[in-house]
Amino acid sequence: MQLISRSQEVVCMSSKEPEKDVTINVDGQVWIDQTGLVRVQNPNGVGRYPVVSPGQHVTVYVDGEEIREPVVVSEESKVRIVPEEVPALSEIEVILSSDELVAEVVTRFGPKTEYKAAPTEPAVQVVVEGEIDREVPPGDISEGEVVQALQRAGVTAETNLQEVLLALQEKRCGRFVVARGQAALNGEDEIFRLVEPKQREVGEQDLVNYREKSVYGVEIGRLVAIRAGDVRGKPGLTVRGKVISAKDGKGLAIKVGHGVAVKGRQYVATTSGRPRWDPVRRVLEVLPVFECKSVDLTTGNIHFPGDVSIKGDVQEGFIVEATGTITVDGSVYGGHLMAGSHIIVSKNVIGGTVEAGGIQASLKSVLLYLSPLVKRMQDCLQAIEQLKRNPAFRFKDLAQTGDGPLFALLMENKYRDVPGYVEKVIQVGTEVIPELVKELKEMLLGPSITKVNSLDEVAALVDEMARKEQDIQESVARTAEVTVGNVQNSQIVGSGSVTVNGSAINSEVRSGSNISVRGVFRGGTASGFSIICGELGSPGDVETEAVVGEKGTISAKVLHSGVILRLGTVISKTVKLELQVKCRTEDGRLVVERGRF
8 A cells, every 4th residue: 555644743732830849640641633733741740651552544653763562752752643545446357267268357446545643532542543534536447448458368259348347337346257168068978778668778788688578579660779979079169269179978889780770870670579789799689589389390490590489389309599588388398498598488398408598608607717817917017017117127128129028028927827818718708709819819829928019009908808808797697587387307507597387306407596496396406596495305315406605595395304405615414304494504504594484
């Protein structure tokens, strides 16, 4: 603040009176009169001297020295008061947001203010304060000055000065948005919207089960699926005219298989059948449905890329193989059913084989070796990066030879188990993941390891392996279920749950999930995550075995003696008839719970 000196000298009033015999003690006084002059009266006798303190909006000098705290004065002191004078304020400021998407104008106004010393009453101690004597309005700011300020700030976007000009006219302080840029709009990740049987959004890795104990189908010309989501990003623009880049969304890598045509962003069925999305191959297809009365000499074996519906029976020695579902309204007599999805046999399976799951079994085998391979390769890449960050490591050799020799050295010493995993993945995965198998052969098998030039190549392959691992894990989660009536002298295998609505006699039943036998399971082996039977075993001690994992359970309304129970590493053979039992393990021992289950 600017201070303008308007000095006011003290006027000392003499208070001497004729001497008397008796001295009266009186305190001194100081005050400021109506004209702004400081007046002082000395004390009488042993009275106190007056004190002056500086207040606001004034500067006080005593005997030529500025005072900042209370000071004793007398009639001989020279006291000068300089009132404050605040200059007028008329200014504008342009402020841009950190992302330069918003431009604001700040207006500041204030009048010129002149102060004077405020009068006081006589007292021993006085604080000198300033009070407003006169105010002068601030100066004007023109629209042209605002435009020039925006130009100096580099603002090129279209402006709206209406509120600012009103504030300038009223000489009002404020902050006003005058221009806005255009924010960048990132693209959306593409989604796949399947139309049948109900609209549902799924990602590329999601599995869609179009069948829950029945088959949903589409007719030729029916819309099967659509792409949704604006993948391309839209660039933005700052108020200074700078382009803001936008990220594109992630598109789905979708291929079309049999029975599907692409119409723009829509997928239309070109044949009647059942839609299926395969996340491993990333293929959308419509599986046709093959129908026949029965499977015998009139039809021969059936190998069909879709669903098979059999209205009658499957006779002995005949094979029915389908990539989709198999539905048999009758019985299977010594036949062999193999399906990529669910199998339903409404009546009996006698002397036959039923296998549901298809490729899932092979994919599970791939995971046994692919998962540890991915982990070991990720550890290897991390070890190389840590080695490079070590100050003692020399980089000059890598500048000439690339990362290949270092990678080969680690593979030969610390990661000698990797080639073994690679060979196993190639062995079990050639048919189900051929593209990845080819890449593994070209980079991680035999002499090809020494041909690696850059770790970026290896990192890209490891990323691809990790994505494929995730794809397979999602795929094997889609279990194929088996539902049959009665089973005798047969083999039933399902990657999902197996349900026997009647009884199973002298048969092998294997499930990747749960086994449920409503009637009797007698003779043979049942193995799954959990087993529930109406009656397990027989009074004649026919060899019967029930197998579950460490966390699985075996339950039966009637459990006969002589049944072998395997729960993980715990093996036990029942010695007496039990009713309403549930068997599980706890701390490595068998626990048998009794009651209704």
